[in-house]
Amino acid sequence: MYNILVCDDDKAILDSVEIYLQNEGYNVYRASNGIEALKVAESTELHCIILDIMMPGMDGLTVTSKLRQNKNIPIILLSAKSEDTDKIAGLSFGADDYVTKPFNPLELVARVKSQIRRYTSLGSMETKESVLKSGGLELDTEAKTVTVDGEPVKVTATEYKILEYLMENMGHVLSTNQIYEAVWHEEAFATEKTVTVHIRRIREKIEINPKEPKYIKVVWGIGYKIDKES
Amino acid sequence: MYNILVCDDDKAILDSVEIYLQNEGYNVYRASNGIEALKVAESTELHCIILDIMMPGMDGLTVTSKLRQNKNIPIILLSAKSEDTDKIAGLSFGADDYVTKPFNPLELVARVKSQIRRYTSLGSMETKESVLKSGGLELDTEAKTVTVDGEPVKVTATEYKILEYLMENMGHVLSTNQIYEAVWHEEAFATEKTVTVHIRRIREKIEINPKEPKYIKVVWGIGYKIDKES
DNA sequence: CTGATTTGTAATCATTCTGTAAGAAACCCG
DNA sequence: CGGGTTTCTTACAGAATGATTACAAATCAG
Numbered sequence: 001m002y003n004i005l006v007c008d009d010d011k012a013i014l015d016s017v018e019i020y021l022q023n024e025g026y027n028v029y030r031a032s033n034g035i036e037a038l039k040v041a042e043s044t045e046l047h048c049i050i051l052d053i054m055m056p057g058m059d060g061l062t063v064t065s066k067l068r069q070n071k072n073i074p075i076i077l078l079s080a081k082s083e084d085t086d087k088i089a090g091l092s093f094g095a096d097d098y099v100t101k102p103f104n105p106l107e108l109v110a111r112v113k114s115q116i117r118r119y120t121s122l123g124s125m126e127t128k129e130s131v132l133k134s135g136g137l138e139l140d141t142e143a144k145t146v147t148v149d150g151e152p153v154k155v156t157a158t159e160y161k162i163l164e165y166l167m168e169n170m171g172h173v174l175s176t177n178q179i180y181e182a183v184w185h186e187e188a189f190a191t192e193k194t195v196t197v198h199i200r201r202i203r204e205k206i207e208i209n210p211k212e213p214k215y216i217k218v219v220w221g222i223g224y225k226i227d228k229e230s
Numbered sequence: 231m232y233n234i235l236v237c238d239d240d241k242a243i244l245d246s247v248e249i250y251l252q253n254e255g256y257n258v259y260r261a262s263n264g265i266e267a268l269k270v271a272e273s274t275e276l277h278c279i280i281l282d283i284m285m286p287g288m289d290g291l292t293v294t295s296k297l298r299q300n301k302n303i304p305i306i307l308l309s310a311k312s313e314d315t316d317k318i319a320g321l322s323f324g325a326d327d328y329v330t331k332p333f334n335p336l337e338l339v340a341r342v343k344s345q346i347r348r349y350t351s352l353g354s355m356e357t358k359e360s361v362l363k364s365g366g367l368e369l370d371t372e373a374k375t376v377t378v379d380g381e382p383v384k385v386t387a388t389e390y391k392i393l394e395y396l397m398e399n400m401g402h403v404l405s406t407n408q409i410y411e412a413v414w415h416e417e418a419f420a421t422e423k424t425v426t427v428h429i430r431r432i433r434e435k436i437e438i439n440p441k442e443p444k445y446i447k448v449v450w451g452i453g454y455k456i457d458k459e460s
Numbered sequence: 461c462t463g464a465t466t467t468g469t470a471a472t473c474a475t476t477c478t479g480t481a482a483g484a485a486a487c488c489c490g
Numbered sequence: 491c492g493g494g495t496t497t498c499t500t501a502c503a504g505a506a507t508g509a510t511t512a513c514a515a516a517t518c519a520g
Contacts, residue, residue: 068249070253071253072250072253072254072336072339074336092242092246094246094249094335096334096335096336097334107419110417110418110419111417114411114417114418115334115336118334118336118337118340119336142401142402142403143401143402143403143455144403144449144452144455156450156451156476156477156478157449157450157451157452157477158451158477158478159477160452191479192496193479193480193481193497194478194479194480196496196497196498196499197478197479197480197498197499197500198478198479199497199498200497200498200499200500201478203498210498210499211498218496218497218498220486220487220488220496220497221487221488221495221496386465386466386467387466388466388467389466421468421469422507422508423468423469423470423508424467424468424469426507426508426509426510427467427468427469427509427510428467428468429508429509430508430509430510430511431466431467433509440509440510441509448507448508448509450475450476450477450507450508451476451477451506451507
């Protein structure tokens with residue numbers, strides 16, 4: 001879960017950006033001026049900062065250079081002007097990317113993603129286990145493949161994501177809502193059935209006898225789980 | 231502690247890059263022209279060199295080839311966007327990577343890190359794999375040629391880069407966005423189709439039957455991959 | 461400068477995937 | 491056992507994705 005700070009004096013923008021970022025599974029912090037932004041940045045471990053340039057009090061460029069004194073966090077600037085002068089100033093102050101208002105929220109999200117990928121790729125690369133196992137069931141998170149007793153099984157993208165989520169939380173029972181929100185990054189509303197059907201389809205593929213599931217077990221009234229060493 | 235030499239005639243770039251690298255714990259040496267760079271390289275044990283191509287006096291490409299006469303250190307070139315052809319030239323002169331200006335400092339740092347990791351993990355072994363293979367598909371990364379079952383295949387520059395990227399990450403599934411960013415060094419925004427078409431053209435050339443691809447396989451909803459030992 | 465090649469984009473086609481609904485079956489509790 | 495709830499199963503329409511083709515702009519070679 002990545003933490004992102006959005007700082008703008010326009011509440012409408014703050015709201016809109018927050019929603020888009022949350023839909024992608026990010027944790028959003030808000031600030032409406034430079035001072036607030038710096039405070040949040042000091043007290044929280046952030047992974048990306050989105051700053052408006054034009055703000056009352058301390059402007060975005062000043063915030064940027066203050067942050068750069070001790071942090072390498074990706075900073076994306078927002079500005080109403082599409083003038084090149086601001087752009088150059090922003091980047092030379094230490095910003096990493098630049099979006100001009102009015103902007104397409106999806107583009108902003110894309111840039112956030114890309115910045116975070118680069119930033120985190122600096123740190124401990126690939127310490128995550130790339131193969132998840134439970135009995136004869138194996139899941140290669142890099143090749144995105146699933147094998148049962150050595151036999152490759154073809155699963156679809158969503159099926160894979162559900163399986164991965166269950167495997168990452170092996171031994172824990174997960175409700176259909178939890179699964180839905182983890183996989184779709186959306187509020188789960190009247191969608192319990194959807195997950196159920198996907199589970200069914202996964203079972204069809206990985207279980208010898210879907211009636212007596214060996215891997216994906218149901219816990220009545222609560223949800224599903226995959227045991228360790230099943 | 232790794233030593234990195236940054237060489238550029240633009241002091242602003244030098245300053246900015248220095249700060250980013252120092253924040254990551256690197257020891258930074260500076261040079262503002264080719265001659266200086268070579269001097270530093272002779273007298274210091276460096277682990278990575280960042281070179282601007284456009285410099286007064288000796289240009290980056292010349293420096294690269296001079297360095298390559300007796301050193302295997304990773305070299306990353308900086309080039310202005312307009313000098314696109316320089317990229318290919320740069321790599322054939324012996325550079326290991328390139329970044330186009332204006333660049334994202336975090337991206338540069340990421341590339342430095344990746345180069346150093348590769349360099350040191352090889353233990354300065356000269357046996358850098360220059361031929362990538364998967365079944366009958368072979369890719370000579372030095373001659374920049376592709377052969378299928380021994381038969382040479384003519385591919386264009388972008389096609390080659392896509393293939394190389396897929397081959398370097400053999401077994402991993404790569405999304406069209408990942409491919410786009412790796413090959414074009416640009417933000418991937420609304421460009422999914424472009425990669426798709428290139429993949430199609432590559433298949434036309436290397437697959438016996440493009441309908442049933444033997445090498446470049448699609449993973450629905452995720453991306454493309456080339457398997458090991460196909 | 462001209463013609464050939466390469467490259468990006470858009471439009472269309474084919475296939476695969478996904479959510480929903482509806483009924484059946486399994487489970488829990490009194 | 492029986493009612494109420496939860497999960498399973500099936501089928502299907504349309505949504506999403508990748509493949510394919512065509513074309514114009516950009517680039518390159520001679």
